[in-house]
Amino acid sequence: MRPVYAVSGGVSKFAKARPDKTFQGIVKEAYDYAINDIGLEFKQFTEIVDGSVASYFSDHFQRQLMSGIMAQDYLGLCPKPGHRVEGGGATGGLCFQEAWKSVASGAMDVCVAYGFETMSHVETWKGNEFIALASDVSFDYPVGGFYSGYYAMMVTRHMKEFGTTVEQMAAVSVKNYMNAFSNPYAQKHQRLTIKDVRNSPMVAWPLTRLDICVMSDGAAATILCSEEGLAKLEKAGGKRLPRIKVTGIGRGTDAMRMSDRPHDNYDKFIKSYALPHEAENKETQAYYKKLWAKGFRYPGVHSFRAGRMAGKQAYKMAGINDPLNEIDFIELHDAYTSSEIQTYEDMGLCRYGEGGPFAASGKAHMPGVDYGVKLKEKPICPVNPSGGLIACGHPVGATGLMQAVFAIWQLQGTIKKHFRDATLQIKDAKRGAIHSHAGTGTYVSVSILEREK
Amino acid sequence: MAKKNNTNNNNVPARRDENLDGTIVYNIPFPKKLDKESLKALKEMSPIVKRQPYHVEYIHSYGQDSPFFAGLSNKVFLGNRDPKSGYTYATPRGADMYTGNETDWVQLPTEGAIHAFTVCEFGSEEFLPETPFVLALIEFEGVDTLFLTRIVGLDPDQVSLDWIGMKVKARYLRNSKLKPTDVYFVPMNADAE
Incomplete structure (x- = not known):
């Protein structure tokens, strides 16, 4: 090729x-x-x-x-x-x-x-109906008929398995909204606090309106x-x-009906789904063994197997071994704050189960943006520097390409020119990833872009 | 050859019949005189936005999954099983994902536990009148996959993560609507019907 x-x-x-x-x-x-x-x-x-x-x-x-x-x-x-x-x-x-x-x-x-x-x-609620037609119309649509409801079920399981909190989810919304404040292309420009996110109207528990893209x-x-x-x-x-240069391409899929997704054991996970840096690390193996001993199964409804497969393929092609430290930024599909957290795990920025604390840590935040909260860690790999779907909006067919455009501008170092504001330019960005995701993780694509030396 | 009046020789109308159905517009502002300037000014015109209905009746076949719905309307909860591996699906599936085998029908347990859930405070237009409702995936002993359903008998205002793991049992609509919602689940301690 x-x-x-x-x-x-x-x-x-x-x-x-x-x-x-x-x-x-x-x-x-x-x-x-x-x-x-x-x-x-x-x-x-x-x-x-x-x-x-x-x-x-x-x-x-x-x-x-x-x-x-x-x-x-x-x-x-x-x-x-x-x-x-x-x-x-x-x-x-x-x-x-x-x-x-x-x-x-x-x-x-x-x-x-x-x-x-x-x-x-x-109207919005008819739009939600159209979107819900992208779920099995014999078995899913007549029962739930609401994508926010489907994702909310996934996150209640994530919370139960790992102790993920609503405040950790809200931290994603705050981060992405604060980033989007300097992005003139974003639909929403507002500064938020974790309290604002939690106090906004409940849509599908525990997801509030500000946990969900528009x-x-x-x-x-x-x-x-x-x-x-x-x-x-x-x-x-x-x-x-x-x-x-586009240096990596990966895709994965999973069953449309969440109910059909497998609940695989530890050996199957290590053999088929673990990233090389996970499969080779003794401490990580012990961590996962412990999870399975507690009853964790993969992917269940809390994890996106398609996202993991897409990342795994793209990383292999681009020669990425340690995604958190080898990718300078990621534009990922944050249709929900919860799915950004789940995607951190799929893409190997942290281990399965660590997405919640990772979201609030600061590792995925931007340097030079004031989030109004104290972050424990320094930024390592900013996620959704543009503001993501949550703040930019999600005109579905445009979204994945929007991510590509913002990634191209980051790598060109031309954010200032296009945004008329340099706040969101990641200094000397060499490698970025874009991640696009369909209905509860049915189709996921990951592409890696790099600035040629 | 058409004549100047509304009909030709064969009495075929040369003017379209009009009626009072749908959107009817009586007056849209427009320049009185069309010249270079007024034509240019049309670019500043506000967009015309109209609302129009769209309605479709579908003929939807449940195909190989039909026995599931026949079962529900007879208060029987069916699933599918791979004849060789025994892998059992709580949501009907005509072919096993791992062997490719055609699956068999089996009766499923009518008691299970909540695996994941949410309370929908909003919903699609069709389901807005039903909000708030509890949506859940149910797990069953000895069954490999889950079943999406509504839970009745839990207070949406008392929502709690502790609902996960709660034992529930199946209940059926008295009058089947041939939908997967013909079966729903209630907490085990709910009153007997």
């Missing part, structure tokens, strides 16, 4: 509603931004780009099938190749990887990945290319572009 570079990106300002434009117009905002940022005119890029991948989750929100081709023609990309990718909340992350495949395989030299969702077309209208686009594609873009734009 060929090396693939992520050269550029654009994001529309995420908003609760964008009635001023149709979805095509919102996509074009992100698309034009990505093109302009590499110094190209619309027509120049159209001549060079080989094709596209479109990302959006639901046909229901717009009551429009084939929205992908409507964006494609609006962007003037016809008759070039293109297709739509759909995988629930992970749609954007999967789209990024499909574009990567198009380039890595040699099929394209330049591929644009664009994604969107316009969720304002129905619905959004938005779009994002990224441009991926081969070495040859990079040369073409640089020649047309007359400037050298920063080399941000």
Whole structure:
């Protein structure tokens, strides 16, 4: 497979509603931004780009099938190749990887990945109904019919297994909101305290409204290319572009119905799911043996096996052995504060069971942001420096690509230029990870991006 | 050839019949004169946003899972089992995930324990009138997977993590609606029906 570079990106300002434009117009905002940022005119890029991948989750929100081709023609990309990718909340992350495949395989030299969702077309509770249709309509939807309820069940189990607290969850919300305060693309700009999070209306116990991301209208686009594609873009734009390389790709899946997920024993975990740094460490082995002795089983409903598999594959490909210390930042899928905590564990930033204390430790916080709380540890690997889904919003098909765009800007060192504020620039960021996640952990993708030396 | 009036020679209308169904607009502000300036000014126009209904009747087959629903409507709780490995599913599944074998129907225990739960204070539009409700995954002795259900008889205002592990028993709707909610669970100490 060929090396693939992520050269550029654009994001529309995420908003609760964008009635001023149709979805095509919102996509074009992100698309034009990505093109302009590499110094190209619309027509120049159209001549060079080989094709596209479109990302959006639901046909229901717009009551429009084939929205992908409507964006494609609006962007003037016809008759070039293109297709739509759909995988629930992970749609954007999967789209990024499909574009990567198009380039890595040699099929394209330049591929644009664009994604969107316009969720304002129905009322919030109808939107929740549409989202819940992404659960088994024979066995899950008629009983719960509410994604926040599904995730809340997962977290009650997490709390029971590990003693995770609601304050630890709230710490994630505070962190992500405080980060987003300096991100002009974020839907929400407010400073919060742990008390604010706990005092906001209860949605599905123990998750409050501020533990949960918001619905959004938005779009994002990224441009991926081969070495040859990079040369073409640089020649047309007359400037050298920063080399941000995609060095790892991983994906995993799990059963749609949480009830079907396995409850595996220690040996199976070590053999199939443990990360190398866990499987080789005697102390960690002893830690896990103790967990299993207490009745812990993997993944159960408290852990995302798909996230672990995605991380494991991506780390192997990128040569990462110690994710916490070898990744400079992660943009991960925090649709819920609880799922950010669960994802710390899946991605090996800490061990299973340690996600709660990790969230409140400071290790995943940003240096230079005042969170209004005393943190015990220094930042090691900031998680969701952008503010994540919780504060930026979650226009599903755009979300995974938004993460890619923010990661590209971090690695380019251009956050100040794009955010008009340098607060969220991680100094000398060399390697970042993006993590996209669908319905209770059914599809998960992890991609690793690195600044080439 | 069409004539100037509303019908042609064959009495076929040349004008579309109109009715009073759906959205009807009587007046949308618009420039009186269309010139270069007023056409340019159209870009400043507020977006037109309208609300429209959408309703569908689906013909939904439970397929190979149908006996489960037939069971519930007869107050019988069925699951599936791999004929060789014995792996047992509390939520019906026609084929075993690990062997690929077609599964058999077995009767499940009607007593279990809460494995995980939440109280939904909000919900999807369809279920909003039912909030707050207790949603839970139930584990059963000798059964390998869980079952998603509603718990009745617990006070949502007294929510506690200690509900996990609580013993519960199955109860059925008197009149089946052919939904998985035909069965629900109540605490073991709930009054007999």
